[in-house]
Amino acid sequence: MNLIGKNAKKAALEKVNTKVKNKILKRYAFLLDKEKNSIIAENTKDIKFALQKGLKKNLIDRLAINHKKLDNIKTSINKIIKLKNPIDNTLEKWSRPNGLKIKRVSIPIGVIGVIYESRPNVTSDVASLCFKSGNAVILKGGSEAINTNKILAKLFRKALKENKVNENFIQFVDSKNRKMVDYMLSRMKDYIHVIIPRGGKNLVKRVQEFSAIPIIGHLEGLCHTFVDKDAELKMAIDIIYNAKLRNTSICGATETILLHEKIVKKFCNPILKRLEESGCKIYGDHFLCKHYNGKISAAKEKDWSTEYLAPTVSVKTVKNHEEAIKHINKYGTMHTDSIITKNKKTAKKFLKNVKSSIAMHNTSTQFADGGEFGFGGEVGISTNILPPRGPVGLGQLISYKYEIVSNGQTRK
Numbered sequence: 001m002n003l004i005g006k007n008a009k010k011a012a013l014e015k016v017n018t019k020v021k022n023k024i025l026k027r028y029a030f031l032l033d034k035e036k037n038s039i040i041a042e043n044t045k046d047i048k049f050a051l052q053k054g055l056k057k058n059l060i061d062r063l064a065i066n067h068k069k070l071d072n073i074k075t076s077i078n079k080i081i082k083l084k085n086p087i088d089n090t091l092e093k094w095s096r097p098n099g100l101k102i103k104r105v106s107i108p109i110g111v112i113g114v115i116y117e118s119r120p121n122v123t124s125d126v127a128s129l130c131f132k133s134g135n136a137v138i139l140k141g142g143s144e145a146i147n148t149n150k151i152l153a154k155l156f157r158k159a160l161k162e163n164k165v166n167e168n169f170i171q172f173v174d175s176k177n178r179k180m181v182d183y184m185l186s187r188m189k190d191y192i193h194v195i196i197p198r199g200g201k202n203l204v205k206r207v208q209e210f211s212a213i214p215i216i217g218h219l220e221g222l223c224h225t226f227v228d229k230d231a232e233l234k235m236a237i238d239i240i241y242n243a244k245l246r247n248t249s250i251c252g253a254t255e256t257i258l259l260h261e262k263i264v265k266k267f268c269n270p271i272l273k274r275l276e277e278s279g280c281k282i283y284g285d286h287f288l289c290k291h292y293n294g295k296i297s298a299a300k301e302k303d304w305s306t307e308y309l310a311p312t313v314s315v316k317t318v319k320n321h322e323e324a325i326k327h328i329n330k331y332g333t334m335h336t337d338s339i340i341t342k343n344k345k346t347a348k349k350f351l352k353n354v355k356s357s358i359a360m361h362n363t364s365t366q367f368a369d370g371g372e373f374g375f376g377g378e379v380g381i382s383t384n385i386l387p388p389r390g391p392v393g394l395g396q397l398i399s400y401k402y403e404i405v406s407n408g409q410t411r412k
């Protein structure tokens with residue numbers, strides 16, 4: 001691990017111009033295509049092992065690589081190629097009355113360590129984004145995806161080597177041992193400038209206990225959709241269906257629906273029926289249990305803080321939008337929360353007062369995604385209070401410095 005750290009630190013000092021970076025990314029996309037059968041063969045090994053281990057279907061889907069997913073990976077790389085270089089840009093500039101000329105200029109962060117779940121496209125997305133933003137990356141993917149991740153990282157390194165650029169811009173921790181994570185967090189602060197943990201409660205706890213390195217948390221998504229008294233019913237039905245069931249295993253899926261008490265009687269049946277008919281299990285408070293005439297179980301306190309990542313939803317009645325905001329700020333994870341209402345004033349209050357990294361009006365929480373934001377791809381969704389927040393793409397993987405030019409000015 002120390003050697004990986006030293007190698008990454010050395011690579012991060014090297015400057016690669018944008019043209020060469022794009023050439024390498026293009027070559028990487030080419031190699032992914034050329035080696036698609038080998039990638040799929042490695043992925044088959046991972047899937048076989050995951051099936052033996054009894055991994056759930058949605059997690060197997062997340063792990064699986066096929067031709068379509070490889071095409072999506074290449075599309076994402078091509079989008080990243082087209083994005084503007086985020087480094088060495090003047091972010092702000094001004095002059096002081098004493099003649100000092102001050103510029104704020106974007107720079108790479110340095111070495112980024114990313115710990116993430118068993119979704120192989122994260123390996124290629126994160127590697128491409130970190131490299132284009134001038135950072136070296138140490139990748140620690142989920143253990144179930146180890147063979148797929150290994151080949152995806154190896155091909156990136158090949159593209160770097162062929163172009164005579166330090167291969168250690170991209171390094172992969174080839175181990176399933178969780179002690180490697182502890183070591184990264186607690187012993188590698190001399191090499192790693194920031195850790196991005198992308199995962200659930202287990203990882204959060206570990207990171208909070210162990211990390212000696214600053215973190216950009218990409219942690220669990222306990223997302224809410226609040227249906228206000230001034231919502232339009234048809235819009236509410238469609239948005240909630242999408243927010244809950246489009247893809248239930250992603251961090252941007254809605255886990256709790258909040259309903260304004262004035263519309264519960266009229267809205268709860270059409271909204272929840274659509275979910276129930278599509279196989280969604282519903283937990284509701286006593287008010288909903290009374291008014292919903294479909295299948296519903298009584299929600300317990302723990303349901304308000306459960307990220308189901310499955311076709312299951314908790315539903316709560318709230319007195320007004322203030323109570324909805326309070327609930328979200330208590331149980332949410334500063335990921336993504338949405339309000340459905342025609343009332344612009346209420347919407348504005350919601351957008352300003354929820355602590356969420358992404359606050360939404362009249363749309364689905366499933367839009368929490370770097371690609372959907374136009375970032376080409378994403379490392380994930382930052383749930384940090386400090387920036388970057390929300391989708392982390394090229395423009396967020398940077399730091400900055402001030403460059404000051406003077407003509408011999410001294411301070412009085």
Ligand SMILES: NC(=O)C1=CN([C@@H]2O[C@H](COP(=O)(O)OP(=O)(O)OC[C@H]3O[C@@H](n4cnc5c(N)ncnc54)[C@H](OP(=O)(O)O)[C@@H]3O)[C@@H](O)[C@H]2O)C=CC1
Pocket residue numbers: 115116117118140141142143144176178179181182198199200201202203204206217218219220221250251307379380381382383
């Ligand atoms: N905000 C965001 O951008 C995203 C958040 N997520 C969140 O991730 C979760 C789902 O992913 P899931 O597979 O459960 O993620 P996990 O948290 O189980 O795993 C993610 C990574 O962390 C490692 N890890 C987990 N626990 C520990 C530990 N105690 N010690 C050392 N390493 C550990 C895993 O290693 P190992 O392989 O050994 O398990 C894996 O590499 C959900 O909560 C979801 O919301 C998912 C994607 C994006």
Ligand SMILES: N[C@@H](CCC(=O)OP(=O)(O)O)C(=O)O
Pocket residue numbers: 062117119249250251252366367368369370380
């Ligand atoms: N932001 C991405 C998904 C990120 C995510 O949650 O991934 P995962 O937990 O691995 O299914 C999207 O909306 O497609």
